[in-house]
Every structure is written in structure tokens, then in C-alpha cells.
Amino acid sequence: MKHILPIVLALFGTAAQADCYADYKAKQDDPLRLQYGVAQINGACEIEAAANELAPRLEGAGWILLNIVSVFDENGLEERRDSAGENFLRF
Incomplete structure (x- = not known):
């Protein structure tokens, strides 16, 4: 029985972890280019x-x-899709 408990906890911990996303701002120099995007975060x-x-x-x-x-x-994804454009989940 005590060997099953860690397995059950691991399964519930994985299921309880929701997907995570971040919206960000980035740049390139020479010439200056700015980017707004949305990316999935694994950590x-x-x-x-x-x-x-x-x-x-x-x-x-x-x-x-x-x-x-x-x-x-994931509840915040759709409201950011248009703003991120081609940088929606690109990186």
C-alpha cells in the first residue's frame, strides 16, 4: 500500500498542473524591430x-x-491571439 501512494500522488500532481503561458515583449536591433508574442511555458x-x-x-x-x-x-489564450499574430505560440 505504501508503494502505491507515491504513484497516486504523482498522477494527481500531473493532472492538477494546468498549462501555463506567458505574453512577452522582445526586440531585435539594427534595424530596431519590436515583437509581442505568446509562448507556452513548461516550468x-x-x-x-x-x-x-x-x-x-x-x-x-x-x-x-x-x-x-x-x-x-489556457483561459487567457484566445483574448491574446490577435494581438500576438504570427508570434502566437511561435516560441
């Missing part, structure tokens, strides 16, 4: 954790993260 659903996870993704494509605007669950 902790906190602004600092989202910044640490998203910055390398953006840098790989030549962008510099300026800031994370907010973190949210």
Missing part, C-alpha cells in the same frame, strides 16, 4: 521562471527578451 508558472525559460528560445532566433508581461492559463 513554473511565474514571471521570473517564464523569463528564464523563454529568453534562450528567443535568443536562438535573434530576439532579445525585454519583459514578460504576464503569465496565465
